Amino acid sequence: MKERGFWFDTEAKLTQRTILPALQHDIAADIAIIGAGYSGLWTAYYLKQYQPNLSVAILEADTIGQGASGRNGGWLMGSFSGDVAYLNQLQGESRLMAKALIQQIIAEVAAVCAKHHIDCDLHHGGNLRVAARYPEQLANIQAELAQWRRQGFGEADIRWLDKTELDKQVSMAHGQAALYTPHCARIHPAKLVCGLADVVQNLGVKIFEQTPVTHIEHWGAAQTRLHTPKGSARAAIVVPAVEGYLRQLGELGRFTLPVQSLLIATEPLTDEMWQDIGLANRATFSDASRIVTYGQRSPDNRLIFGARGGYGFGAKVRTEFGFNRECFNAQSPASDPQSALKGEFGFRYQLLLALFPQLADVQITHGWGGTLALARQFAPHAIYDKNVGLGLIGGYGGEGVGAANLFARTLVDLILARDTPLTTMPWAFNAPIQQVLTPWEPEPLPWLAYHGMNKIFAWEDRLYSRPKSAAWQKGLAKRLANKLEGLMS
Template sequence: MQAWRTISLWMDQLDEPLDARPSLAQDIDVDVCIIGAGYTGLWTAYYLKRQAPHLRIAILEANTAGFGASGRNGGWLMGNLLGEDRLLATLSPLQRRDSIDLLHDIPDEVQRVLQREGIDCDYRKGGVIYCAARYPEQERSLRAYLDDLYRQGMNEDDYRWLTPEALAGQLRVSNAYGAIFSPHVATIQPAKLVRGLARVVEGLGVAIYENTPALDWQSGEVRSAQAKVRCQWVVPAVEGYAASLPPLGRHQLPVQSLLVATEPLPDSAWEQIGLSQGQAFSEGSRQVTYGQRTLDNRLVFGARGGYRFGGRLREDFNLTDAEIELRRYLFGELFPHLKHVRITHSWGGNLGMARRFRPHMLCDRQRGLALSGGYGGEGVGATNLGGRTLAALILGQQNVLTAQPWVHDNRPLSSLASWPPEPCRWLGYNAIIRSFVHEDRVLADPASPAWRRNLASGLADFMEGFMH
C-alpha cells in the first residue's frame, strides 16, 4: 500500500511490496493473543514460538507491521533501559552487575537472532557517542553523568570519556568539549527489522491479522470490529498507542518524537563528519537529540517533540516548517557545512512514557495479562528484552529475566504507577519542556552572563526533578 511508504524514510526504503495481510474475519481460539505487530509483540511471539512451538498465537495489528514506532524510530538499538539507575539502586553490587550485563547484551542477542533467522536490517554495532558541544555546560553535565554511571557499577569498558582529540577520531562536531563513548549500542534500519521479524514469526506459525484494530479487551478475550479472539493470554503491545486501549492509557503517556533525513551525502561531507563505523550520536543538551549515518550515507537526526492535552495521539506527521527547521538548526550547529543540505524525508511517531520514567514488564496470572512498555523512546533494544521476559513469564519460568526489578510478576495492571489527571499532565509536561528549551537558548548564546546561565540551568534542574 503506497500510503504506508510515507510513514518514514525507513518504510520508503523497503525493497518489498507493502501489501496488507488479511484481516480477522471470524472468531478464533488461541493460546496467546497479541495486540500490535511492532517490536514488543513480534519479539514476544518469536520467543514464545521458539520455546513452545505448540502454542497457538495470533497478532492483531490495527494497520500494518511497522506502522507504529517500530517503523519510525531513530534506529538506536541500545543495551540499556530508561531509568535503569533508579531501578538498580536497591540491588547489591553483584546483582547490579548481573543486571547491567543482561542489559548490555541486548544488541548482541538481537544480532544472534538476525544471524539465525537471516534478517538483514543494516545492523552495525559501532557504539554511541554522547558529545559535549555548542556550550561548555554540556561537558560539566556529561562528566557528572559519567561519575554517576561509575557509582552505579559501570566501568571504563562500559562508558569512557573521550577528549576532544579522541572524539575527533570518531565524530567531528563544531565546538567540541569531549564526549562519553559506550560500545553497547548498534544502529539499524528499523523497518527492515520489524518487517523481517513479522516474516519470521509467520514462518514459525504465528497468524498476523492486519487492518484489524482491537476495539476492546478483557480477561480471555479481544474484540475487533468483525470478530472475537478467545485466548488464555492477552498481550497488549501498543506502547505509544496505549491511550486507545483503556485503562492502559493511565500508565503510559503518548509523547511524540520527530525526525528528518538528509539526501545521501558525498564522501567529502562524511570525511568532515566521521561516523565511519555506524556509531549513533547525540549531544548533551536536554533537547533529547539523536542521530546516525545510514548505510546509504544519509544523516538521520531527531529530537523529542511534544505531548497533546488529554493524551491525544498525533496522527498527522507531516512536519511543519518550524519542526523541520528546529532539527536543521540543531544538527547545523554541530555540522555547520550541513546547514543548507537538502532534507528529503521528515516524519515522527508516538512513543510511550511510563510514570516516573520506569519501564515495566508485568504479568497478571489471574487475568491472563502480560504487558511490557513505557520504554520512553529507548524501545528498539528494550522491546527485545521485554519480549524475552514476557515469554518467560507466560511459560512460567523463573530465571535471570524474570528476577529483574522492572518485572512485576503476578501483579495487576493497577499496581503500575499512574499519571495524574489533566490538566496536571499537560501543564507539567509543557512546563518541563519549556524550561529545557529556555535553558538551551540561554546556554547557546555566548553573550549570556553567568548569572543568567546559572539561573536557566538551575530552573531546568529543578523541573527535571519532577520527571522522577
C-alpha cells in the same frame, strides 16, 4: 495517503510488501497479542521458541511497524531509560547479572538476526555523547561521567574521549570532548520489524493487519475476547503490546503517557562529505543537552537526526506530522531559508546545522515522527497477572528498540513460568497491573508538566547557545531545568 516515515518510504521492498489479510471471522488462540511492533513480535518469537505448539495470533490495527518500531532513530541500546534505578535495587551477584542481561541485548538481537537471516543493517559502532554546541556541555558530560562511575560503570562501559580522540570519530562544530559507550548499535528500524514479522509467521504465528482491537471483553482465564471490526479473537492470555497507543484501549491507558519524538533526514551525502564528518564506524550520537538529540549515519549514507517532541493535551496519539519537503528545497520557488528554520522540523534543522554547519547546502528530504510512551515510574515493566491472563510490557520512554527484546523475553518467561534469571529481575512482576503501576494524573497536570518542561529545557538551551546571555539567566534556567528533570525521572 498515510505517513509511514522515512524508513518505509525509502525501502522499496518494504513499501511494496503485501499487506496481510485482516481478521474476518471469530478465532481462538492460546495467546493473543495486540500490536505488531517490536514488543508484540518479540513476545510472539520467544513464545514460539520455548513452546512451538502454542497458537499465537497478533492483531495489528494498521500495518506491521506502523507504530514507533517503524519510525525510530535506530539506536539499538544495551541499556534502557530507568535501568540504573532498577540496578540500584540489587547488590552483588544479582546486580552484576542484571547489568549483564541489559548489556547483552545487542548480542541477543544480533544473534536472532543472524540465525534467521534478518538483514537490518545492524552495525555495532557504539554511541558518542558529545560536548559541542556550547561550552557548558563539557561540564555536563564531566558530571555525567562522575555519576556513571559512582554507579559502578567502569572504562569498559563508558569512557572519556578528549578532543583529539573525538575528532577522529566525528567532526562537530565546537566539539570539545565526548563520552563513548560500546553499548549501542545502529539498525534500520523498519527492516528489523518487518524481518521479525516474517520470522514469526514462519514459526506459525498468525498476524492480522488492519485489525484494530476496539474492545476487550472480560478479563478472565480463557475467557478474554478481543473485538475487532469484522471478527473477534478469544484467548486465555492477552498481551497488549501497543506502547504509545495504550490510551486507546480503555482503563489500562491511564498507566502510560503518549509523547512524541521527531526526526529529519538529509539526502544521501557524498564520500567527500563523510570524510569531513567522520562517523566511519557508524557510532550513533547525541549532544549533551536536555533536549534529547539523537542521530545516526544511515545505511544509505544520510544523516538522520532527531530530538524530543511534545505532548498533545488529552494524551493524543500522533502519527501525522506534515513534513513539507519544498520548504527545505533550495531549488524550489516555495523554499525560504527562514521558514526552513521554523516549526517542529525547522527546530531540528537548526540544531543539526549548529552541530554540522558543513550541511548548510544539503537538502533535507524527509521529516517524520512517532509516538512513544512514558510510564509514571519512568521505567519500563514486564507484568504478568496470571489470574486474569494479562501480560503487559512497555513504558520504554524513547529507549525501546533494544528494551522491547529484553522485556518481551522477561514477559514470556513469566507467562510460561520458566525458572530463569529474567523472572527474578526487579522489572519482572507476577502481579495485577494495578499493584505495580501508578496511573498518570488527570489533565491538565500532564500537559502542564510536559509542556512546561519542554519550554524550560528549550529556554535553557537557547540561553546557553547565545554567547551574550546573562549568567544569572543561565543560572536560573539551569536551576529550574534541574528541578523539572528531577521530577520527571
